Amino acid sequence: MSNGRGGIPNEVVEEIISRSDIVSVVGQYVQFTKSSGQNQFGLCPFHSEDTPSFSVSVNKQIYYCFGCHKGGNVVNFIMEIEHLSYIEALKFLAEKAGVTIPEPDDANYRKEEQLRKRLKQVLLEAARYYYKSFKSEKGEEARKYLQKRAITPSTATKFGLGYAPNEWSGLYNHLVSKGFTQQEIQKSGLFVTKNGKTFDLFRGRLMFPIFNAMGELIAFGGRIIGDGQPKYVNSPETPIYSKQRNLYALNFAKQAKMKRIIVVEGYMDVISMHQAGVTNAVASLGTALTERQLDLLERYCEEVVLFYDSDRAGQNAAVRGLKMLMERKKKHTGMTTQVRVAKVPNGKDPDEFIREFGKEEFAKVVEQAVPVLDYLVDSAHRQSMESGRFDAVVFQQLISTYLSWEDNMILRERAAYKAAQILGVSAQSVMSEVGKLSSQTHQEAITRSQKEVEKQTQILPERKSSETATRDELVLVCLLSALGSEYDKFVETYGDEPLETDFTMGSMRTIARQILPVLKEGKLDANRLLLAGDNLILNQRPAGATLSEALMSVKYGDDVNSLFAHTKDYLYRVRMNVYTKQKDMLAKRLDVMPEGPDRDATESLLRSTLLYLTELKKKMGKR
Ligand SMILES: [Zn+2]
Incomplete structure (x- = not known):
């Protein structure tokens, strides 16, 4: 198998795409209200509109919006609408289509992946154990605590809250009885080992399961019930958990699909906020917001509003985090996510504030958030x-x-x-x-x-050179993608075939370089064409969007013969264009060139170019 993106073999990528019918995938998000020919139309999910300009092509398996110009194949659609990376979108589709993605052919990797799977099972079993304890007699104090904080039972269930009984080996014995190995237990991050003996890490604590953005359980946080130190204990780093790369409740907040995400410090803050209807809140898991966390947030929102606890420890963490934000802004000049900082009045926690004053008052506080530097000036004032x-x-x-x-x-x-x-x-x-x-x-x-x-x-070496394509070039590649297995017959009929040098240098030529071998195998289609444009810019837009637009609007003719004739016409038009440009360039050069061997060579090149152009014109006249 050839190696594809992110370790997923190309064959598997193709299988996922071919098994994910774009009409039914998009149909989960868009209601089609109109169809014309092979195209379905509906209201665009990416911009707001009253008349449908979002279209899906059944036979080309692509989508394109004539309003906001977004377009691509089924993978691009899932990336865009679910805010996933390319690999994540493939995995998302693979699961729905029932395609198994083989793991890289590496024994070590497989072993680690196997361990990660088992660790997730350990955590799920632990979550069940904590939940049962929470509901049992042992959990009474925990339930009372939540009641005091005005958290309803249904909110507690939504966040999967539990209780770790005040016992040294309750969870340990439970997991052993469920058949987990010592290695799995040790690496789960739920235990401490002292003098060769293993004890439960969380004892007498209210338990907060921590999920990743995909909704998988990866760690726990625990708050002491009653007095005692430390107030909060969190899972250490494990093979499945890195606190710098995750945000508490992001799995819920991303569903709110809002342009803004609010970042607070504590679990209880987030839970109170969600309960009060502020469903776009996450917590930074006991650290100042890290760069990785901000990377993650940028996938889901356009603006981040930070809340920090008003105590001094909170402020120092805040300043460290803010320095990172400003340095990051310098590095990423194209960064679009805005960051502002909000302060809860009267030194309250967001949790206390929202319980006392409610959602509307809280929204006002969010609106009053200030740019990072303004916050720092205030902070300097306080510190001095x-x-x-x-x-x-x-x-x-x-x-x-x-x-x-x-x-x-x-x-x-x-x-x-x-x-x-x-x-x-x-x-x-x-x-x-x-x-x-x-x-x-x-x-x-x-x-x-x-x-x-x-x-x-x-x-991106290609980014430096030209990122434009002519209309003729776009039409040509679309026509080529329609030839499919008829390609050999096309070459036989006209005795000519497209070459890399027919295309404009830059993005267009990069695309040509990738599709021509596929074309020769008789396997080029719309999907392969879009794949070739991945990560490229074409006519000021992602190449995928430009190509989708062309694919949607090009007329192919009614039968193979007219498709062939069209393709031939455009091939020669594109080639004509390239050689005309070359002719003009050579003529210009000759204008200022002194006598000598260079001039002779240029003159001879110009002569053969002119000759070739005459030849081309003759060919174009023929039908
Ligand atoms: Zn649109």
């Missing part, structure tokens, strides 16, 4: 008041540091103005302090962005 009186030196130092993290001059000056008001000095003097610090960081930023550009061009 810690001794009980305002310490201008501390304030100035903090402000200089924070402002130097910001590259945008306008934002920086606005924040400097705010700081100057607090200090009672001019904004200019604040800026000159910042200048001393940031001349170094500015240089660092330049070096960093240079490296970034180099890295990008390495990954």
